[in-house]
Amino acid sequence: MIDIFHRMTFRGGIHPPEEKDRTKGIPIQTIPLPEKVVIPLSQHTGAICEPLVKVGDIVKKGQKIGEGKGSITSTVHSSISGKVVDISPHPHPLGSDILSIIIESDKKDEWVDSLTENEDYLSIEPAKLKEIIKDAGIVGLGGAQFPTHIKLSPPEGDRVEYVIINGAECEPYITSDHRLMVERASEIVEGLKIIMRVLSAKKGFIGIEKNKPDAIAKLKAQSSKLKAHIEVVGLNVKYPQGAEKQLIKSILKKEVPPSVFPIEAGVVVNNVGTAYAIYNAVRYGRPLIERVVTVTGNGVKDPGNLLARIGASFEFLIQNCGGFSGEPEKVIMGGPMMGIAQYTLKVPAIKGTSGIVVFSKNPPSSPFNKGGQGGLYQPCIRCGRCVDNCPMGISPNLYGLQAERGMIDEAYNWDVMDCIECGACSYVCPSNRPLVQFIKYLKAEVKKKQK
Numbered sequence: 001m002i003d004i005f006h007r008m009t010f011r012g013g014i015h016p017p018e019e020k021d022r023t024k025g026i027p028i029q030t031i032p033l034p035e036k037v038v039i040p041l042s043q044h045t046g047a048i049c050e051p052l053v054k055v056g057d058i059v060k061k062g063q064k065i066g067e068g069k070g071s072i073t074s075t076v077h078s079s080i081s082g083k084v085v086d087i088s089p090h091p092h093p094l095g096s097d098i099l100s101i102i103i104e105s106d107k108k109d110e111w112v113d114s115l116t117e118n119e120d121y122l123s124i125e126p127a128k129l130k131e132i133i134k135d136a137g138i139v140g141l142g143g144a145q146f147p148t149h150i151k152l153s154p155p156e157g158d159r160v161e162y163v164i165i166n167g168a169e170c171e172p173y174i175t176s177d178h179r180l181m182v183e184r185a186s187e188i189v190e191g192l193k194i195i196m197r198v199l200s201a202k203k204g205f206i207g208i209e210k211n212k213p214d215a216i217a218k219l220k221a222q223s224s225k226l227k228a229h230i231e232v233v234g235l236n237v238k239y240p241q242g243a244e245k246q247l248i249k250s251i252l253k254k255e256v257p258p259s260v261f262p263i264e265a266g267v268v269v270n271n272v273g274t275a276y277a278i279y280n281a282v283r284y285g286r287p288l289i290e291r292v293v294t295v296t297g298n299g300v301k302d303p304g305n306l307l308a309r310i311g312a313s314f315e316f317l318i319q320n321c322g323g324f325s326g327e328p329e330k331v332i333m334g335g336p337m338m339g340i341a342q343y344t345l346k347v348p349a350i351k352g353t354s355g356i357v358v359f360s361k362n363p364p365s366s367p368f369n370k371g372g373q374g375g376l377y378q379p380c381i382r383c384g385r386c387v388d389n390c391p392m393g394i395s396p397n398l399y400g401l402q403a404e405r406g407m408i409d410e411a412y413n414w415d416v417m418d419c420i421e422c423g424a425c426s427y428v429c430p431s432n433r434p435l436v437q438f439i440k441y442l443k444a445e446v447k448k449k450q451k
């Protein structure tokens with residue numbers, strides 16, 4: 001049945017200030033080599049890698065230095081050439097300390113000599129393409145860091161009809177995907193063609209919010225040259241437009257139920273950065289050792305979009321943007337809606353680092369830096385705003401109360417596990433209630449009980 005009310009959007013959602021003007025027009029910048037990198041052995045969903053090198057080893061750029069065992073894992077590579085000086089736990093931007101390989105640069109920046117180029121990459125067999133993607137350590141670069149070779153492996157009997165490249169970039173402040181789409185459009189389209197070949201998909205889409213007209217124009221120009229079935233779709237500007245199921249609803253008019261994975265509904269969604277990394281791996285044999293990181297916020301002197309080596313410290317990347325302007329109040333990995341506040345600048349950029357946002361103490365930062373993220377909060381006044389704006393149609397107000405009262409089973413029965421942790425509820429709450437933190441607590445307790 002045709003949905004006559006369809007408007008390239010989804011139910012619920014919010015319209016926070018975009019705050020992208022600082023960096024959206026600034027080209028991707030190559031920065032000096034870091035003197036040292038810290039490569040965590042976990043930058044992906046699944047089993048942590050085991051080191052393949054030891055202290056004192058000489059490594060090259062692109063050399064595999066960590067490999068995981070188990071069905072869900074990925075590999076890690078050195079992002080510079082140099083010497084392994086330590087293998088020990090180190091602060092990680094997602095939280096606790098993680099075993100990491102620390103490499104000092106020899107300043108030569110030499111590639112490992114086993115890279116294989118493939119000019120005729122679209123004639124490679126799908127299984128071989130998947131092996132190349134796996135070997136290159138490619139994971140979802142939108143932040144989820146799910147191993148891509150697994151995402152491209154549908155369960156037996158499931159057929160993937162559509163591939164969607166996610167260029168929504170709805171998170172305020174962040175412009176790394178935007179710049180990549182403007183500056184690397186042809187590579188992204190080639191990456192999409194490779195994914196479509198792996199999955200034998202019949203059609204590909206690139207979904208981009210309409211606040212990026214230059215990116216839409218570039219990708220339309222690129223895909224119109226092709227005979228391939230690729231369509232560029234302009235999407236309404238609304239948060240969280242880039243969440244997988246919301247993107248699928250907007251583009252395909254298809255509801256994917258909470259307990260169902262997109263692949264089971266015949267759709268695979270990959271970020272633009274992931275498509276670009278796939279192209280580089282398949283065409284040039286290059287593993288994932290660098291990515292675009294937006295360094296921005298009112299606490300950074302010269303915000304920009306940096307081509308950052310994996311393992312470069314936040315401190316190094318902020319210094320490459322002129323350092324702090326004034327006294328920093330908060331440093332976040334990712335955007336202010338779904339990002340994670342950091343307690344040290346020693347943490348390294350990892351595969352899922354799309355941005356670093358710095359809020360300054362003076363002037364006071366923004367509507368994003370309020371209660372809900374650590375400040376004082378008040379009791380629920382039952383205004384219903386969180387429910388109206390929740391894109392998943394669940395009940396964030398209830399979860400707040402259930403968390404305060406330890407009602408874990410009730411929260412489970414009220415579908416707390418369906419929450420995508422987008423933060424829209426916390427953002428609109430007039431009582432500044434930390435609803436996402438409440439929900440994360442409830443989910444962790446449910447998982448403990450299930451174990």
Ligand code: SF4
Pocket residue numbers: 389390391392393394395396418419420421422423424425426435436439
């Ligand atoms: S309950 Fe979850 S999905 Fe709904 S708005 Fe809050 S964070 Fe987003």
Ligand code: SF4
Pocket residue numbers: 379380381382383384385386387396397400428429430431432433
């Ligand atoms: S938005 Fe805040 S105050 Fe309003 S119902 Fe939700 S939790 Fe309660």
